Amino acid sequence: MPRPTKCRKLHYTPDFYYFKPAGIPGRNLEEVILTLDEFEAIRLADFENLYQEDAAKQLNVSRQTFGNIIDSAHKKIADTIINGKILKIEGGNIDSLKERNFICYQCKNEWSVPFGVERPSNCPNCNNENIHRSEKDKGFGQNK
Numbered sequence: 001m002p003r004p005t006k007c008r009k010l011h012y013t014p015d016f017y018y019f020k021p022a023g024i025p026g027r028n029l030e031e032v033i034l035t036l037d038e039f040e041a042i043r044l045a046d047f048e049n050l051y052q053e054d055a056a057k058q059l060n061v062s063r064q065t066f067g068n069i070i071d072s073a074h075k076k077i078a079d080t081i082i083n084g085k086i087l088k089i090e091g092g093n094i095d096s097l098k099e100r101n102f103i104c105y106q107c108k109n110e111w112s113v114p115f116g117v118e119r120p121s122n123c124p125n126c127n128n129e130n131i132h133r134s135e136k137d138k139g140f141g142q143n144k
């Protein structure tokens with residue numbers, strides 16, 4: 001039986017990561033770095049039209065943090081298109097988002113699964129289905 005496809009919006013790597021005004025040599029232009037969390041904030045709020053509260057949950061940060069991230073992203077994009085700068089998407093505070101950590105309540109096995117891979121349905125060690133996201137994933141976005 002096929003499992004329902006879980007929405008996995010957290011994992012999204014940009015297909016395009018370098019934007020430059022046409023016809024001007026890059027060396028004459030200033031670069032603006034849009035971080036991946038800013039990119040994801042733009043995608044969730046401005047492209048997917050999520051409410052900030054829901055978008056914040058997707059990004060695993062508080063609503064206030066989300067507000068700060070998207071403000072910063074908007075300012076960078078405005079600066080880029082108004083002043084004709086290069087926009088580069090890279091980096092950012094997303095280390096904890098690269099993989100999800102799971103723990104088995106049966107054998108206490110802990111393992112990680114990259115984003116973009118389907119959520120495991122059972123423990124790779126003992127095959128038990130009583131698995132949960134590890135505690136260490138839950139702190140992401142707090143106190144940073």
Ligand SMILES: [Zn+2]
Nearest residue numbers: 104107123126
């Ligand atoms: Zn197990």
